[in-house]
Amino acid sequence: MIDSSSFPHPVYKDTVLAPLFEGVKAHHVTSITQINQAHLVMLCETGIVPVETGKQIAKALVEIEKDLADAEPEYTGEYEDYFFLVEAELKKRLGPDIAGMLHTARSRNDMDHTVFKLALAKRCDTLTQQALHLCDVLIKKAEIEKETLIVAYTHGQPAQPSTFGHYLSAALEVLLRDLERMKLARAGIDHCPMGAAAITTSGFPINRERMAELLGFSEPLLNSYGCIASVDYVTGLYSAMKLMFLHLGRVIQDMQFWSAFEVGQLYVPNSLVQISSIMPQKRNPVPIEHLRHLASITVGRCDAIVGTMHNTPFTDMNDSEGEVQQAGYAAFESGSRVLDLFAALISASSINEERVAKNTDASCITITELADTLVREEGLSFRQAHEIAADTAKAVIAEQQPLRDGFDPFGKAFEAHAQRVSSMSEDQFMHAVSAENFVAIRTRPGGPAPSALDAALATYKQAATALRASNKSYVDQSAQATKVRSAAFAKLVQE
Structure with a gap:
């Protein structure tokens, strides 16, 4: 029979508290340690906690961090969560009065959202670095392939000639815009909730700006209620992430279509090809x-996190915390794999120029330029x-001929509609309908001609350089905070 007379109920322990505890161990221990160190430094600097007392707490925190890392504790239900486990360890070493001073002017509310922001910031910076690497790969490949002809498709049908470089540049443009959205989302993380306490800040003379500095944020999040209620830092980030991978998925779908046997435009090398277990001819x-x-x-996964926030109250709530945050980290894991593998695919793949030429001939896709x-040359209206x-x-097409062999039918069509003979020679006709000319003549901004593509x-x-500088500033800000916080905390430990 289940004992439900005391907290925690065994089922609640197994279904909620234990998984949350394991999640903290996997993702948040470092952030909790950073917050404890920063908060203690701030309490001592403001005189809220005497320095001598702060030294005792600092040394005990170092011991606890080492002991818990060595012990790899399992959840027993003795303490509600990891936070209370650390507090209990402090009490064992220092007694309840001194141990309790560390929690002055803070709450698990502001701590939790600070923990989540620290975890998301690190993941966002890493994912952005990977996406910027993909940008570099796309730029390099576009430069190499700026004159490599492809068949461009609309509505699933051959439409016009372009180049592989031009196509990749279109994908790159979208990725850069996605990274701008990620940059805006990252700015939404860069405000520290610490000091909000439960909801309304504190009557103690805390220094919120110092807490933000010690933890690697640019400044505090101003409204204390918003610190524990506004989860737009979550919804904004996952919305931006979602769009990046939704858009990359469209390009990936083209790669699938281009590599199909019937199209054969994209050649994927053997290192990225598996052979059928029964049909040896299949790549x-x-x-x-x-x-x-x-x-x-x-x-x-991004949608799941944003959807979980839907119709939740504008207050502190578990719907935006703990397991929800941990579930979201899986989006970074799968997204990271996409960015690395896609960069490898783009780098290694090439265009099958023979198939492109064959498909170009069969589909008459240069006819627009004729x-x-x-x-331009005959003074006709566009409709004529x-x-x-x-x-x-x-x-x-009826004769299954390439367009370049269509000078005779062209001449007949010209006479029928223009009521005169065309001044265009056969060589001029063949040049006008060549895929090379089609691309070369499109020199307007954004076009596929080499000069236009170079400018783009x-x-x-x-x-990409500006985005890289922005991302680096966040990484450097975090590194500087670690340096400053570690020095200030070490001073308490060592004195």
Whole structure:
């Protein structure tokens, strides 16, 4: 029979408290240690706790940290959670009066959200670094492939020629915008809740700015109620993350389509191909499938966290804490795998130029430039030119000819619609409908011509450099805080 006469109820212990305890051990012990150290330093600096007492607490915290790390404690239910375990260990060493001073002017409310922000900030910075590496890979590959022709598709059908570099640059542009959204979300994390205590701050003369500095935040989050109630730092970050992997998933889907046997535009090397167990002729680029489902899993995990916040009260609540936060960390794990694997796929893959040429010939995708050339060179209206081009395309497709061999049907179509003979020679016609000319002539900003693409890539490099500097500033801010906090805490321990 289950004993439900005292806290914790055995089922509550097994289903809630024990998993939370294990989650803290896995993800948050370091952050709790940092907060304890910073809070003690601030209490001593403001005179709220006498320095001599602070020294005793500091030395005991060092012992407790080592002892708990060595013991790897399991949850027994004796103490509600990891926080109370540390407090109990302090009491054993210092007695309840001195041990209790560490918790002056703070609450588990402001501590919890500070712990979560520290954990998310580190993960966000790491993920951003990985995404910036992918940006570098895309830039480098786009530069290498800026003249490599591809068939660009719309609505799943061959549309116009472009280059692999132009395509990758489009994906890069989106990723850079996604990183701007991640940058904004990261700024939402960079405000420290410590000092809010339970809801309304404290009557003690605490120094919230010093706490923010010691923990690596730029400043305190101003409104104390918002410190424990506003979870937009969570929803903002996971929303930005979701969009990054949703958008990458669309590019990954193109890679799957391009590598299909019937298209064959993308060649995936053997190092990223698995062979069927029964059909030895099959080259299965399964890493693309793993990329696709990992990106979707990441999107789903982000959605789960944001969805959990829906219709929750604007107050401190478990719906935004503990297990919810720990569940969200899985999105960073799967997202990290996507970024690394996708960077490897882009670096290693190449365009099958023979298949591109074959598909270009079969699909008549340069016909748009024939119409444009007729407008420029023959003085026709676009509608006239379009009708001539359409008739030419129909004729060569019916004969299963490449467009470059369609000079005769072109001449007939021109005479039929323009009521005169075209001044274009066969060589001029063949040049006008070549994929190389199609790309080269599109020099407008954002176009696939090498000059236009070079200009765009220069802009992308600048954007990536600025994002890298912003991310580095957060990493440096955290490192500086660790240095300052460690020195201040060590002074208490050593004196």
